Amino acid sequence: MLNSKKTLTVLLTALLFSTVSFSQWLKPKGKGYYKISAWYLNTNQHYTDSGDIDPNVTRGYFNLNFFGDYGISDNLDIIAYVPFFSRTHRNDVLSGTTGKVIAKGEVFNSIGDIDIGIELKFLKTRKLALSGGIFLGLPTGNSSGGSDKSFQTGDGEFNQLVRVNFGIPFSISEVPFYSKAYLGFNNRTKNYSDEFRLGLETGLNILNNKVWLIGRSDIIKSLKNGSLNAQNNQGNIFANNIEYVSLGGEIAYYISKKFGISFYYAGALSGRIIAANPSYSLGVFLDIK
């Protein structure tokens, strides 16, 4: 099975992070991969609409999320990403001259936007796997939280991501590797712009199948066909036309044949209207093979 992703729409950020089951392909019938993760982003700078990096007051985004991938049949998986607790905060701003608080910080807690989807096997040979999926982004988060409505744990829109995945297994010096890629189109509603998505990933399995090392890059390109902007929304928008190229790395360690822990690090190499700081994710997983 290929990656499942969830874009967390947080402030301007919406920095994508990925959760993954380390087997490359769809789950066999009755098998599954389940993971509980804590994800964190602390950001004091962002990419502007021109791609420059500007400072911003420090904001933190944290969530606890569940990811599950279950094989309904050998050819069909059901996938869910549930950020069951999302927390955003903004730092106090203090005068460097007087030491007094200029702007008081704030915290907002909510559930995040839930993704659910299915993935269907098209082809699987010893050298190639092809699959496709559709993922629905449910607006279960809060799109106007906090005193100034900027403490958002969701974008408030229902989106549909259609994705095609390609994967190949191979080995180098008897070390098992895989590489995979996906192409996707995300249809967004409520006047947000649609998006093209592209992802590349490669991983290797070492230490007698105990450790996965994975590198991953995601690219989001906005079609800029959504009319939502500050002009028609009383100056208050939440990050339409986000674009970025991110690079991340993950290490997963199987404590036993079924249980393991993973750590993921990702950051945007370039982007527009997105955080310019890295995010981190730490999780425990159950892999029923």
Add this chain to the structure above:
Amino acid sequence: MNRISFSSLLVCILFFFGCIGEDIVNDEVDPEVRILNPVNSISVSEMYQFNATFFNNVGQPEPVSISWSSSNESVAAINNNGLINAISEGQTTIKAIVSYNSTTIETDTAITVITGTVDQSLDTKSGTIISTSGYELTGDFTLKMIENTNNLQLTLGSSYKASSSLPGLYVYLTNNPNTVANAYEIGPVTIFEGSHTYTIPNVGINDYSYLLYWCKPFGVKVGGGDINN
């Protein structure tokens, strides 16, 4: 994991990742004393009350003792309350002086005493907006008191243009371009190109020294311009 240990784990996680920290901004500006109602001329035998405010090193009005002086007391004399008495035709320079943290801060304004009726034309101030961020922001502006009111009119010229990508872009009048603390919030920016106006109630033309564009959610200055005579 039992309930207690899970709760403990959650508390620990929130402690490390969900707590409000502190950002410190450099908001120091040069302290300034400003005459809020300068005039170019007054008539012989007339009296006129000058008002001045001291703005401290964060641009905040601070009540302090202000002393006044006239460079030519045979033309006009001024008392310690800023009340000027025009005596004879001529020119003089009025100073407002503040002692602050062992330094003397002063400002002055030239005044002409004339015989006859004074033309009380309304002042106009202007400036140029420049971006101080990665976002597009440019244009010229003028400030003018609206006749027979206490309201100020801010006019952005036809060259004005601002990025519409920013969430929560607001415009302010301030005496400290580094912060919106103590600033006057005019309102959210909803026009991003071309000429337009804002009417600002109960604000004098000399009350503020800087037009500030500020992104509220990001908590940063986007740009702005000095308000010039």
